[in-house]
Amino acid sequence: MIRWHLSLALFRKEIIETLRDQRTLLLAFGLPILLYPLLAIGLTKVQESRSEAQNARASKVAIWGPLAASVRTELEKTNRFEIKPGLGLSPELSQDLESGKLPPFPSNSREESRGTNKPSASVSSQTGPGTKAIPRPPQDLGHPLLNEAARLIASREVDAVLVLWPGFDSALDAGGLSKSAILYDSVRDESSRAHVRLSDSLIDLRKAELSRRESKFQLPSGFSKAVEIEKRDLALPLRQAGKVIGSMLPLLLIIMSASGGLYAAIDLTAGEKERNTLQTLLCAPLTSLEIITGKFLAAWVVVLMTTLANAASMGATFTRILSSAGGIEAPMSAYFMAFLVMLPATFMVTAIFLAVAVFARDFKDGQNLLTPMFMVLMLPLAGTSLPGVELDAWTAFVPLLNICLLIKGIFLQEAATEMVFLVLASSVVYAAMALSFAAHVFQQEQVLLGGRGSWKSVLQFKPQRSPVPSPSLALLTFAGAFVLMFYGGHLLAGSGMVVLILMTQILFFLGPNVVVGWRWGLSMTETYALRRPSWQAVAGAVLIGLTAWGVTAGVVMRLFPPPEGFSKALEKALLFENDNLPLVFVVLLVGATPAICEELFFRGLILSGFRRFGFWPALIASSFLFAIAHSSIYRLLPTFMLGMIIGWAAMRSGSIFTGMIIHGINNSLLVIILHNRDWLTKLGLDEHTEIPWTAGIGMLALTGVGLWLTSMRPIPGRTTQPILKQP
Amino acid sequence: MSSALIATGLCKQFGDFVAVKDLSLRVCAGEVVGVLGPNGAGKTTTLRMLAGILTPTCGTVEIDGIPLADQPLEAKRRIGFLSGDTQLYRRLTPREMLDYFGRLYEVPEPSRTTRVKELITQLDMESFADRPCGALSSGQKQRANIARAFLHDPGLLILDEPTATLDVWSGQFIVEAIRREKARGRAILFSTHIMSEVEYLCDRIYLVHGGRIVEEGTTAEIIRRSGCSNLTDTFLNLARQAGAGVSKEASA
Structure with missing residues (x-):
């Protein structure tokens, strides 16, 4: 039977030593306390100044085809456009466009497949990451205007091209259909912004025109609109905040907590081997279970402190950001619940790290062993970003992913009691398995004294025949x-x-x-x-x-x-x-x-x-x-x-x-x-x-x-x- | 004299490599017994098995009549182990470190604090008892280490080259400490490469080579039997003979 006072004496000593290590303190507390506010403040400031600058900048728009007075008025009204009539269009093409010789654009399968009926044609471009865009090699988009527009936008002379097909103005006056096209590059932010601005202006123009036609022909108001659609988002602000937080916080929390445990696990095992202090412990009247328990508790406390520091710092940061963004915020109890749910996950991660770190000969070796292990453990978390991956009976048993999804569920206020139970139960079972494995590894004397020893001998659970089973x-x-x-x-x-x-x-x-x-x-x-x-x-x-x-x-x-x-x-x-x-x-x-x-x-x-x-x-x-x-x-x-x-x-x-x-x-x-x-x-x-x-x-x-x-x-x-x- | 340590037919195998084979020895209370041998002879492995750090592949160890394999915790309570390369927890002070090991050896309060103070005085550690171990010199560290080994008042001290990394003064301090413990009736098993320490301290010697004992007796007996004039020559001579024997055995 384990003598807890000995394990606790060992735990106490490990905690004293760990807390005197500045690197651990920095990783466990300093980093989370500083990281999130700095990141948040930095990113928010950059984002704010960028969007201010972008909003202030006028979109450069080339207009091809006869520039209708109504369009010019509508565009100039907003002061958001720098209009460049005919820019980049060769005289021949300009002539062909105005004389109506050019065929309509080929059908846009991409837009059609999305089910949109926007009067626009998206033109993709392949601009490099450099400051000066390099015009891409000509690529046939199936229409001379599209090819020209793509070249012009890629050269960054304009952000978008507005094509007004012949007869735009006259059709408008005659009550017919005026045709236009917005050509833009969805990959470029400025081009996308120009597209949105142009669309807004043209929609305003259409509204004004429809209203004019209704009154001209004495039609009832709404005749041309026919159906009004009101969209109402039923998600409460709490859940909206939950969506934002739930998509980031669990992932960050698990990764940061595991990082805290990584260093502690190496220091308590491989570090002790490297410093030649493990021998004094092994000749003391302690069982290996008592030793691993003391060390495990110390490493776990470090991980818990890291988790708590991260949860608190993230809570404070997210609350600040979200409240300044729109007055929405998640309750602090959700952050506390997230911390509680993390307990079995931290238990499991600590045990795994400890079991693997014992194999290392020294600190560097420990890092070499634990870094890939860290990556493997974090791999299932990628599932959280996949569409349709939710907490259900299947994912409830996937280690760490289940915790990540459960925390997300807590923030979205949709974690079902049965799922919570399954996640916690399976996580406790995994944690117990990991700790049993750590205890098993700690009983291998060649691993403790002679460096790595043989993985095979450790992983081989050689049955020791006995009338009763061991607890593990x-x-x-x-x-x-x-x-x-x-x-x-x-x-x-x-x-x-x-x-x-x-x-x-x-x-x-x-x-x-x-x-x-x-x-x-x-x-x-x-x-x-x-x-x-x-x-x-x-x-x-x-x-x-x-x-x-x-x-x-x-x-x-x-x-x-x-x-x-x-x-x-x-x-x-x-x-x-x-x-x-x-x-x-x-x-x-x-x-x-x-x-x-x-x-x-x-x-x-x-x-x-x-x-x-x-x-x-x-x-x-x-x-x-x-x-x-x-x-x-x-x-x-x-x-x-x-x-x-x-x-x-x-x-x-x-x-x-x-x-x-x-x-x-x-x-x-x-x-x-x-x-x-x-x-x-x-x-x-x-x-x-x-x-x-x-x-x-x-x-x-x-x-x-x-x-x-x-x-x-x-x-x-x-x-x-x-x-x-x-x- | 009662036997503090009896080892019988000890063997240790690491994979295919046999580090120790059929080794038996005995240490009595109030006796200093030396274990000598060239590097790789199996001394450290033997001492680690005797201290309960390694599990023998075969053979038995009894500490003060208690079988180490069956009652490891009881047996380990009676052992103080120290090796030349054992280090201290660098972020703890010697006082904290001694208190920690006092807890692990279940030395109750208030005698634990008293014992720690006593050892600090006895081993002249007052000047550095409250400084982090990482900031101490090698000699100071080894004094703190020896205090750790003596802390729970064990009947048997197993010392694996305790002076190996020390200068002459620090080494002498440790040697005198060992003599004092012998005078107090402790059994001491001691391995070293320094022949003067052996002559000065040891009542009996075991010479180990190739994982086996090749000679045993008092210093005088061993020198006389070898026909050499001093212990160093005797050691070299026996080691050569044993080495040849081991080679022949291996080739046969």
Whole structure:
């Protein structure tokens, strides 16, 4: 069992040393506190001065074709144009244009495919990044005017070209259709701005003309408009701010937090090797788990401080920017939530960094190893910028990406409770896996003393045959089964409830159990407690099985009721309405199968893996994992309670069969009641009636009696005490 | 005299390389035992196994009757380990460093603070006890290091070339400190290349070559058996003979 006072002494020393290191302080606090305000202020100022300058600058527009008086008036009214009639157009082309010899522009497939009907033709140009644009080589755009305009815009003599086709003015006067085209380069900002300005002016001209025509022909107002479309954005300012913040903050927060952990992890491991101080620790009376725990806590605290500093600094900066931009802002509680959600992510990243950094011979080597690891870890975050990537059942299990999307969801105020639970549960599992790996690496003496050692020997989890699993083996098996169960469950979702339940139980609970039990040579009696229980234990188990549902439904779920929709969905699933199954089959499927597979897994492998930590820690840990495996926040508390009851009975009685009986009867009773609702009706209960408190408490008392019975005669040989030392 | 350390049939293999093979030794309370051998003979690996830093591939170690493999924490509590290349935490002061190791060795308060003060006085560390270790000279660092090894009052001291990087004065200080500890009844296992230290300090010697013990006894016995006139010649002679033996063994 870990001696926390020693790990905490180590942690305290590491923190003192770390906080005396100016580089760490600078990276953890100085950088975030200075970086965001400086970036924000700098970028805002540059942006403001640039847009002021750009707005003040008149757009240079060449006008080809006869310049209609109405157009000139409209353009000059705004003072935003520098008009250059006929600029860049050869006399021949000018003549052809005015005489109407030129054909219309070829159809613009790009614009058409977007479904726009703008009276414009976009001309792309290939200007280089230099200050002076180099006119690109001629490229045939299918029309001499387009080719000329492209050349002219590329040479930067003008920002856009307005083509007024022959008869523009006369058509306008005669009530006909006047044709024009705006030629611009969407890649150039000035050209795009000229396009917008020209469009606005021409739209104003059109409005004025339509209004004139309506009054001339005494048409009702709105005759030419026909349909008025009002657009109203329903996103509240909070969500608008959330969109802006949510697209940047999570990414920055994760990257910056991980950067803080990178340096700390190297310093605490490879740095100590380089400084030749690790040996003094290894000859001290400490276990490697105590050492890695102390170091891990120190590195984690540094990462947390970095995260907090970043979240606070970003919060302050974003609030300032957004409030000055339009008075919108995100609540400070969202930043705090983002920090909380980051906890499991920082836990995982720290553990991974620590495990990898141990391999390094010195600081430089550590950087060489951790930089690629950093890149690999950050790679999934690219998914946040992909269209359509949202927090759902699939992304909830992708490490770091899930945290990033969840933070985004928090800012957008659309993070669903179930998703929050899945993200946090999967992140905790990944973090535990990473820490187990770090602890495993720290036990490799060649890695600690002789430099890198062999990756192969470290990554090779050579089974050390033992009657009971180690805590890390139990945890890793759970983590593997949990992730497999989740993704496997999604893949099997289309195959129906019967297949889903059977496959989940066999492939994800029984399967890993059998494989690990066989490879590690786990004892059937010590690990799985496959022993015949005493008759008192059987009687107690039956009593608990019959009454435990009353404890969960009558007490726990009354105190913390799940949403009605959730209960309904669960009931519907358990009724197997579409499968038309006989009740006996349903009982076998929902009652007997989990009773065998889940009990062997949770009260066998998992519980015995934690037993060395003591009775209660083992019971709580295994029950917690049992609850997490049910993948729903609404079932968390009831399943945790059930896990505690079953685990207690199994441990006290010394037989896993006690647990199987309880689990089997509990589940069977549930489906039997669901399939026979009329029984409830006869008792005066319907689906909306809660189990009375008196009944709940009565069943709690009966469960207590059952628990007492199961512990009356523990089987000799099956210890109810913690295993302190593995043989 | 009771045995503070008994090692039997120790072996250590790193991959295909055998660093130590079938090595047995014993150190009694109040005795200074030297481990001599050329570079690469397996001295450091042996001492690291005895201190519980490395796990032997085979063989057993008992510290004060406690099997190191079965009760590593209990056994390690009885060992003070120091090597010439061990460094200190540069951002901690010697006082903080000693307090830290006092916590790790579970020396309770207030005796921990008293013990730290006592060692600082005994090892003449007052002038630099509150300066960061990174700013100390090699001699000062080694004094602080020796204080760390003595802190929890271990019955057995394992010292791997503790004077290797020191000047004559600092080296002499450490040697005298070792003599004082011997006088207090501690068992000391000591490796060095400095023959004068061996003659001055050691009651018995193990000569190691190719990962095996090739000679053992008191200084006088070993010199007499070799037919040489002094310890340096004896050492060179034995090392040559052992080297030839190892080569023959390898070629056979």
